[in-house]
Amino acid sequence: MMKTFIFLLEFLLYTLKGQLLYNLALKQKAVQSSTSGTVGIAGKAVDGNRDANYQSGSCTLTNAESDPWWRVDLVNVYTIGTVMITNRQELENGLDGAEIWIGNSITISDPESIRCAVISHIPSGQAFYFPCNSLKGRYVTVFLPGSAKVLSLCEVEVYYGYPLPNVALKGEATQSSTLSVATASKAIDGRRNSFYSNGFCSHTAEDETNPWWRVDLQRSFTITAVKVTNRGDCCAERLDGAEIRIGNSLENNGNSNPRCASISHIKAGKTYTYRCDGGSMEGRFVNVFLPGQKKTLTLCEVEVYAAPAGRALSDWI
Numbered sequence: 001m002m003k004t005f006i007f008l009l010e011f012l013l014y015t016l017k018g019q020l021l022y023n024l025a026l027k028q029k030a031v032q033s034s035t036s037g038t039v040g041i042a043g044k045a046v047d048g049n050r051d052a053n054y055q056s057g058s059c060t061l062t063n064a065e066s067d068p069w070w071r072v073d074l075v076n077v078y079t080i081g082t083v084m085i086t087n088r089q090e091l092e093n094g095l096d097g098a099e100i101w102i103g104n105s106i107t108i109s110d111p112e113s114i115r116c117a118v119i120s121h122i123p124s125g126q127a128f129y130f131p132c133n134s135l136k137g138r139y140v141t142v143f144l145p146g147s148a149k150v151l152s153l154c155e156v157e158v159y160y161g162y163p164l165p166n167v168a169l170k171g172e173a174t175q176s177s178t179l180s181v182a183t184a185s186k187a188i189d190g191r192r193n194s195f196y197s198n199g200f201c202s203h204t205a206e207d208e209t210n211p212w213w214r215v216d217l218q219r220s221f222t223i224t225a226v227k228v229t230n231r232g233d234c235c236a237e238r239l240d241g242a243e244i245r246i247g248n249s250l251e252n253n254g255n256s257n258p259r260c261a262s263i264s265h266i267k268a269g270k271t272y273t274y275r276c277d278g279g280s281m282e283g284r285f286v287n288v289f290l291p292g293q294k295k296t297l298t299l300c301e302v303e304v305y306a307a308p309a310g311r312a313l314s315d316w317i
Helices: 042-046 184-188
Strands: 030-031 069-086 099-103 114-118 126-144 154-160 172-175 213-230 243-247 259-262 271-274 279-289 301-308
Touching: 030 042, 042 069, 042 154, 042 279, 069 114, 114 126, 126 154, 172 184, 184 213, 184 301, 213 243, 213 259, 279 301
Parallel strands: none
Antiparallel strands: 030 069, 069 126, 069 154, 099 114, 099 126, 172 213, 213 271, 213 279, 213 301, 243 259, 243 279
């Protein structure tokens, strides 16, 4: 019996055991039981945007009704390994008790439709993934049983297989200095909120020489990708020229480890993916190092996707 476990993570494009992991639901046709107003249409949950703020225009919303539902048509029948759902920031408990159904009929009452999971709780603004044990189906439905219920989804993603986890979430972060309460751990809190004033970004002292940020993954991993979210409210250029370094040494605070990639520029509020030369690197420490004088390092999220070191990537599913 496969263990059911929920990880907060982002999915990568990888070929694992011959299966390409990509979002099958992206831009597909979605419908829902009703739509409140003109903004919260069903298609907002498959637009590829995980912004969890309803006012930003990337979340669905039904009327208050009995048993609201949302459904995406994948067009073809697929063997579905995981479904990932991003919860709305303003309605933290709104998805509690919702059910994920997979099948070949547009009705979940069809005898061949199977329930993948029941959502006990997804924290405000976060994305959780639910294993579906390789269920086959064309339609994925999110059903919220009960009376006077409102269903709001900020993103629904559907994947083959099982993706690599964001191992930074269980790491310990530190940085060269800290401005006010903008601690290093803010960059591994699982939130890509890019507005510094919202309290989810790290920040070193201003005008520092060679500032750095580091996450200790607690053990060595085979790291295949690092995702970095830049500050969105201002100062996007501050991250220009930063280096991502990976290794097992703390010499020079880890900044002397081999370089995985250089950050030329990340647009304000955007998340960019960096893959190391050669496909992967091994290491326990991941640094973002910003060489130069009078530099300020701000990071709104750093995600590290990896498998345990010494194991083939094809074994990590």
